[in-house]
Amino acid sequence: MPETKVKTYTRADFTSDQAVRWCPGCGDYAILAQAQKIFPDLGVEKEKFVFISGIGCSSRFPYYMDTYGFHTIHGRAPGIASGVKLSNPDLSVWVVTGDGDGLSIGGNHMIHLLRRNLDINVMLFNNRIYGLTKGQYSPTSELGKVTRSTPMGSLDRPFNPLALALGSGATFVCRTIDIETKHMQAIITRSYSHKGTAFIEIYQNCNIFNDGAFAPMTDKESKADKVLWLENGQPMLFGAKQNKGIRLDGNKPIVVTIGKKWSVDDLLVHDEGDYVIASLLSNMTYQDDFPDPIGVLYAIDAPIYEDLMLAQINKAVKQKGTGSVQDLLDAGDTWIVE
Amino acid sequence: MSKTTQKVDEVVIRFAGDSGDGMQLTGGRFTETTAIVGNDLSTLPDFPAEIRAPAGSLAGVSAFQIKFSSKDIHTPGDAPDVLVAMNPAALKVHQQELAPGGTIICNANAFSPKNLKLAGYEANPLEDGSLDDYYTVYDVEMSNMVKRACVDMKLPPKTVDRTKNFFALGLLFWIYDRPMQSTKNWLKVKFAKRPELVEANARAMDAGYNYGDTTEIFTTRYTVDKASLPAGTYRNVVGNYALSLGLAAAAEKSGLGLYYGGYPITPASDILHTLSAWKHLGIKTFQAEDEIAGVTSAIGAAFAGNLGVTATSGPGIALKGEALGLAVMAELPVVVVNVQRGGPSTGLPTKTEQSDLLQALYGRNGEAPIPVITSATPGDCFFVAYEACRIAVKYMTPVILLTDGYLANGSEPWQVPKIDDLPPFDVTFADKSKIADGQFMPYLRDKDTMARPWAIPGTEGLEHRIGGLEKEDVTGNVSYDPDNHHHMVETRALKVEKIANEFEPTEIFGKKSGDLLLLSWGGTKGSCRSAAESLQDEKKKVSHVHLRWVNPLPNDLGEILIKFKNILIPEINYGQLIKIIRSEFLVDAKGLNLVRGKPISSADIQKTAKDLIG
Numbered sequence: 017m018p019e020t021k022v023k024t025y026t027r028a029d030f031t032s033d034q035a036v037r038w039c040p041g042c043g044d045y046a047i048l049a050q051a052q053k054i055f056p057d058l059g060v061e062k063e064k065f066v067f068i069s070g071i072g073c074s075s076r077f078p079y080y081m082d083t084y085g086f087h088t089i090h091g092r093a094p095g096i097a098s099g100v101k102l103s104n105p106d107l108s109v110w111v112v113t114g115d116g117d118g119l120s121i122g123g124n125h126m127i128h129l130l131r132r133n134l135d136i137n138v139m140l141f142n143n144r145i146y147g148l149t150k151g152q153y154s155p156t157s158e159l160g161k162v163t164r165s166t167p168m169g170s171l172d173r174p175f176n177p178l179a180l181a182l183g184s185g186a187t188f189v190c191r192t193i194d195i196e197t198k199h200m201q202a203i204i205t206r207s208y209s210h211k212g213t214a215f216i217e218i219y220q221n222c223n224i225f226n227d228g229a230f231a232p233m234t235d236k237e238s239k240a241d242k243v244l245w246l247e248n249g250q251p252m253l254f255g256a257k258q259n260k261g262i263r264l265d266g267n268k269p270i271v272v273t274i275g276k277k278w279s280v281d282d283l284l285v286h287d288e289g290d291y292v293i294a295s296l297l298s299n300m301t302y303q304d305d306f307p308d309p310i311g312v313l314y315a316i317d318a319p320i321y322e323d324l325m326l327a328q329i330n331k332a333v334k335q336k337g338t339g340s341v342q343d344l345l346d347a348g349d350t351w352i353v354e
Numbered sequence: 355m356s357k358t359t360q361k362v363d364e365v366v367i368r369f370a371g372d373s374g375d376g377m378q379l380t381g382g383r384f385t386e387t388t389a390i391v392g393n394d395l396s397t398l399p400d401f402p403a404e405i406r407a408p409a410g411s412l413a414g415v416s417a418f419q420i421k422f423s424s425k426d427i428h429t430p431g432d433a434p435d436v437l438v439a440m441n442p443a444a445l446k447v448h449q450q451e452l453a454p455g456g457t458i459i460c461n462a463n464a465f466s467p468k469n470l471k472l473a474g475y476e477a478n479p480l481e482d483g484s485l486d487d488y489y490t491v492y493d494v495e496m497s498n499m500v501k502r503a504c505v506d507m508k509l510p511p512k513t514v515d516r517t518k519n520f521f522a523l524g525l526l527f528w529i530y531d532r533p534m535q536s537t538k539n540w541l542k543v544k545f546a547k548r549p550e551l552v553e554a555n556a557r558a559m560d561a562g563y564n565y566g567d568t569t570e571i572f573t574t575r576y577t578v579d580k581a582s583l584p585a586g587t588y589r590n591v592v593g594n595y596a597l598s599l600g601l602a603a604a605a606e607k608s609g610l611g612l613y614y615g616g617y618p619i620t621p622a623s624d625i626l627h628t629l630s631a632w633k634h635l636g637i638k639t640f641q642a643e644d645e646i647a648g649v650t651s652a653i654g655a656a657f658a659g660n661l662g663v664t665a666t667s668g669p670g671i672a673l674k675g676e677a678l679g680l681a682v683m684a685e686l687p688v689v690v691v692n693v694q695r696g697g698p699s700t701g702l703p704t705k706t707e708q709s710d711l712l713q714a715l716y717g718r719n720g721e722a723p724i725p726v727i728t729s730a731t732p733g734d735c736f737f738v739a740y741e742a743c744r745i746a747v748k749y750m751t752p753v754i755l756l757t758d759g760y761l762a763n764g765s766e767p768w769q770v771p772k773i774d775d776l777p778p779f780d781v782t783f784a785d786k787s788k789i790a791d792g793q794f795m796p797y798l799r800d801k802d803t804m805a806r807p808w809a810i811p812g813t814e815g816l817e818h819r820i821g822g823l824e825k826e827d828v829t830g831n832v833s834y835d836p837d838n839h840h841h842m843v844e845t846r847a848l849k850v851e852k853i854a855n856e857f858e859p860t861e862i863f864g865k866k867s868g869d870l871l872l873l874s875w876g877g878t879k880g881s882c883r884s885a886a887e888s889l890q891d892e893k894k895k896v897s898h899v900h901l902r903w904v905n906p907l908p909n910d911l912g913e914i915l916i917k918f919k920n921i922l923i924p925e926i927n928y929g930q931l932i933k934i935i936r937s938e939f940l941v942d943a944k945g946l947n948l949v950r951g952k953p954i955s956s957a958d959i960q961k962t963a964k965d966l967i968g
Contacts, residue, residue: 032819034831066811068654071822079819079832084811086657087821088650089680095615095647099654099662100811102638103613107658107811125650128643325638332633339634341603342773349536350589350770351390353580 025056032082043194043220044073044141048080050200055081058208060108067110068097070117073148074141074220077112091122094129094138101134105322108208111138115156116146119175123155130184132321133212141194141218142177145226158302163225177217178298178313182291187212189294189314193219195234199310206312212320219308233308246297246311251283254307262306269296271306288315357567359531359575364423366431367526370448371440371461373406373414376519380438381418383523383540387532389590389767392580393422396880398430398953399763403620403703410472415447424579428731428880430764432955438522440464440496442473449485457490459525461518463497492571496521496562503561504554513551517558524562531577534559584769591768593732593761594621597665597691598628600739602635605661607740608747608779613655614663615640616648617670620703621759622693625665645673649690653677656686657820659783659810661743665691668710669700671754675718678752682722682846684820685797685806687746687753689739694758694876696951705951706759708876709927714754715905715934721843723850725749726905729757730879733768738902744779745853750805756904758926760953761877784809784816794818796830804849806830854906860914864890864897867917869967873943875901875931878924878954885959896963904931912939920966922946924954 030052038044055065065083069075071090078085084107088096093111101109111118111129118126118140129136145163146152152165156177160169181189188210192203200218207214219230232242240256252262259274261283272278287293294314300306367384371377378399388395398419407414421431433453439445441464452458465478479485480493496518503521504514527534538556545551566572591599605612614637616626630639638660642648645666652662666674671692681688694710696702714726727742729735735757746753784807788794796818797806809816818830826833827841863886870889874882879900886898899914901907915921915935921943923932932945946962948954 034819061814063812063814063817066658078821083817085819085821086654086684087819087823088653089676089822092646092650092677095642095650096654096657098640098642098647099613099615099651099656099660100658101654102640102651103611103655103658103660103662104810104812124643125647128647329633329636329638333636336634338636339632340773341599341606341635344599344602344632345770345773346587348589349386349390350587351392352587353392353583353585353769 022059022061025062027052027056029062030055030082032080034079036080037076038073039224041223042073043143043222044077046194046197047139047141047200047218047220048077050197051081051204054201054204058108058205064106065108065110066100067112068093068100069112070122071148072114072117073222074112074114075117091117091120092125093117094122094125097136098129098132098134101136102322102325105135105326109136111136113138113140115140115142115144115154115177119177119180120155127180127184130181130186130213130215133185133187133318134321135211135213137207137214137216139216139218140177141220143220143222143226144229145222147222147225151225174302176298176301178301179295181215182295182298182314186215186314187316187318188214188312189298190215190312191217191219191308191310193230193233193310194221196310203312210315212318233310242307244300244307244309246286246309246313248286248288248312251280251285253280253283269300269306288312357573357575359577362576362578363425364421364427365436365530365576365578366419366421366434366453367436367438368417368419368434368448369438369522370415370417370444371438371519372409372443373402373404373416374409375416375440376516377416377418377440380519380523381420383537384526384532385420385765386540386590387527387536388420388422389588390536391532393424393578394427394581394583394767395420395422395590395765396427396430397765398760400952401704410441410443410469412443412447412473415444417444417448422578424581426581426583428883429953429956432957438526440519440522442469442475442479445479446473446475452489454488455490457492458485459492459494459522461496461522462493463495465493494525494565499561499565500558503557507550507554509550509554514554517555520555520558521562521565524559525566527559528563528566529572529575531575534563583767586769588767588769590765591733591736592763592765593729593735593757594624594693594763595628596733596768597729597735597739597757598625600736601629601661601663601689601743602632602637603736603773603776604740604743604779605637606635607773607776608661608743608781610747610781611660612637612663613640613652613660614638614665615642615651615655616664616666617642617645619645619667619670621695621762622665622667622670622691624762625691625693645670646677649674649677649688652688653681653684653686656681656688657684657811659808661747662686662688663691663743664688665693667693667695667703668697668713671710671713671717678724679718679720679722680822681752682718682724683822683825685750687750687808689742689746689753689755691739691755691757693762694756702951704759706877706953707926707949707951708758708878709930709949710756711875711904711927711930712933714756721847723847723905724752724754725850725853725903726754726756727903728876728901729755729761730876730900730902732761732764732766735761736771740776744777747779747781747808748805749803749849749853750808751849756876758877781808783813785813786815789815795828796820797825798828804845804852851906854903854909857903857908860899860908860910862897862899862914865895866897866914868895868897869918870894870896870920870922870963871915871918872896872898872959872963873901873921873923873931873935874898875904875925878926881954881956881959882924884956885963888956888960889963894963894967896967901931904934907934907938915939915941920944922959922963922966924959924962926954
């Protein structure tokens with residue numbers, strides 16, 4: 017294949033002329049800033065990027081990226097995105113969604129997108145609240161959440177997005193945090209290079225309706241103890257003094273302190289290709305005794321839907337030749353009236 | 355004993371039996387052969403929603419009606435002349451619709467005490483004489499006969515018994531003087547991997563044919579001359595298949611990729627099946643997780659520059675409603691097929707109805723006008739599918755195509771069209787040359803069609819955002835401006851109305867004025883045309899106008915309507931087009947509304963017409 021030189025872009029090339037209209041202080045600003053910073057460097061012609069969103073605060077995202085974009089209807093971005101990608105697999109398709117859009121009204125589409133493994137990237141902004149409709153609990157809100165629609169506390173147990181993605185058969189599952197700028201850039205780049213559906217959960221602070229939802233993972237004082245930064249092939253170490261770790265006690269993960277009893281060698285080593293480890297990590301979410309894993313939980317190679325679709329088309333062409341509709345019209349039992 | 359041959363103009367046969375008796379297949383084979391013989395024909399399959407209702411039960415009866423003729427015909431016929439009843443339940447369900455003096459051919463072996471009880475017969479109607487006063491009854495021991503025909507084949511008894519439909523087919527081939535060769539060829543393909551089934555079914559068919567030829571029971575054969583159809587090459591075609599061909603033709607002619615996203619639903623699934631088998635044409639089919647993903651993926655495909663298509667039935671359209679509004683707002687070319695069935699809710703999945711017209715016109719939130727085109731016959735599905743695609747792209751709008759269960763599964767002889775003869779279908783995607791003052795304007799409209807440019811992802815310099823929020827005209831930016839919203843509501847409506855400017859003048863079958871105008875849309879065309887012909891033969895001043903597009907309506911329709919003293923609108927619904935006609939044209943139209951899950955008969959229309967005009 018001839019080497020194609022992609023134009024060099026700057027952040028300005030990816031910034032649209034539309035005024036950004038999120039609430040001041042919203043975590044979405046940080047995500048947008050990182051996207052506008054890193055997308056110019058992905059080595060793709062700008063016109064090949066397509067951002068598809070549903071409804072919600074996060075879904076305004078495409079308006080602010082100077083790429084192709086489609087702000088669609090509530091929960092349906094995965095369907096639209098699938099149609100775009102299958103029609104033109106050359107495009108780099110990004111779904112931008114939230115916990116309500118992607119996991120509640122659009123939950124069905126999300127799981128099916130993940131199981132099919134189209135080469136689409138999903139950025140799910142999880143703020144554990146409904147922002148655009150002004151503060152109702154979301155499918156990721158913790159049990160007992162007091163909101164305008166649940167004055168006595170919510171009754172439904174929350175979805176764990178990472179566990180849901182794994183259960184749906186996702187081939188790339190990761191998590192990052194809105195204010196962790198460098199990490200987010202790295203995650204976006206990794207997601208782009210993954211062939212298959214990449215599911216990125218982004219912890220995103222809604223400073224109006226759910227301020228501090230992720231404070232333990234973002235506050236300076238607590239975050240070292242509440243975040244487990246994942247690195248493939250590395251032991252699961254965390255803590256301000258890097259003296260805590262995750263270890264398996266039978267089939268159960270436990271937090272241990274490195275010292276007399278345990279050494280680093282006793283810790284579980286992260287393996288992005290191991291479904292059991294990914295599953296175990298995902299389930300540390302909502303567990304007060306554990307840090308929240310941040311990084312790539314799971315990354316495997318699996319056939320991509322659109323490749324399989326094109327392979328079938330090519331096979332059919334090989335078997336039957338590139339047919340014409342006239343052939344089909346003329347086929348079967350015909351007779352001539354004179 | 356010598357056999358006589360009698361020439362007749364037309365015959366209506368209904369094959370009826372248990373769901374497991376292969377009646378659709380038998381009817382299909384008789385149809386193919388009748389087509390080859392050169393008769394005009396029309397068919398009406400009628401099968402239960404259950405895949406296998408209990409054997410022998412009334413609920414499990416499946417039927418297939420064919421009318422064939424030496425004349426040009428428009429419907430699958432009202433009352434059958436011949437009823438083939440493979441068991442007591444089939445007789446019970448269909449006997450009452452048989453024409454007086456009609457013929458009943460039964461599989462006598464199936465009239466066992468158990469089957470008679472299941473069908474609710476106290477006594478065997480073949481033996482108690484209850485039928486003899488009204489009908490000519492032939493009780494033929496079909497099961498015994500196929501057993502004897504296959505006696506040396508060492509096949510399981512059940513397998514042998516399953517060939518009895520081919521005995522019936524063979525007998526009917528003899529009675530109506532039809533060749534068996536094409537069915538024998540067909541058997542070889544159908545059971546390519548089971549040569550013993552090819553042999554068994556062929557023997558059964560031969561046995562049926564010879565039974566007619568040699569026994570003294572059947573004394574008369576009937577011949578139906580070739581119909582005088584316009585010269586050309588013909589084939590038999592089923593509605594859903596023709597529709598699929600129309601979509602494929604539109605893609606080929608326009609050079610657009612065809613993307614079909616859909617979810618299985620009766621009676622639309624065959625469109626998905628058919629297109630899925632045409633991968634060699636580059637057609638992409640996607641069985642989505644639900645109806646919503648079916649249509650949204652088609653919208654995504656349209657955004658990306660493909661011909662986006664989805665097909666469903668009424669319940670699916672209900673689910674797609676919000677997405678259709680998005681397609682209206684985003685002004686993208688998507689074709690949405692509704693193969694209508696009985697409703698509301700799950701309704702009558704396998705029965706036909708025309709009750710989704712108002713849903714097609716209005717079933718969305720906000721002012722969301724969508725052009726609505728309808729198919730008149732199984733073969734017409736090809737042309738309307740092509741036209742729906744052409745209009746969708748030309749005007750950058752979603753288009754709804756209404757067919758129905760009767761059209762979808764029914765068939766007719768069809769003059770094979772030439773792709774080269776279809777109307778031109780050119781597509782121009784926007785490119786950099788469309789940029790004025792350095793800024794691409796996604797809602798800058800074509801002066802003639804009011805279509806916005808189709809600027810597809812991957813095109814350098816045309817990056818833009820669209821969405822479901824109200825658009826500012828020209829720029830496409832989000833706008834909450836009151837005057838802009840009013841302007842855009844008006845613009846979207848005007849754009850659809852403009853489509854009528856390219857319609858041919860409306861064809862009036864009959865005189866341009868008179869006592870009565872029959873006005874039809876969709877699958878009732880055939881019954882209305884037959885009724886009009888009969889009434890005109892009786893010197894009644896009756897004409898017929900058929901609407902292909904229901905939105906927009908033809909520009910000349912109002913002038914046509916006022917020339918008639920009465921207007922009658924037969925519909926298989928509780929009165930839908932009539933509401934539109936009365937409100938649009940302030941005329942006192944009358945309705946004939948029979949919602950029985952089957953086509954309205956020509957006889958019903960004639961009777962109502964006579965009640966109106968005397």
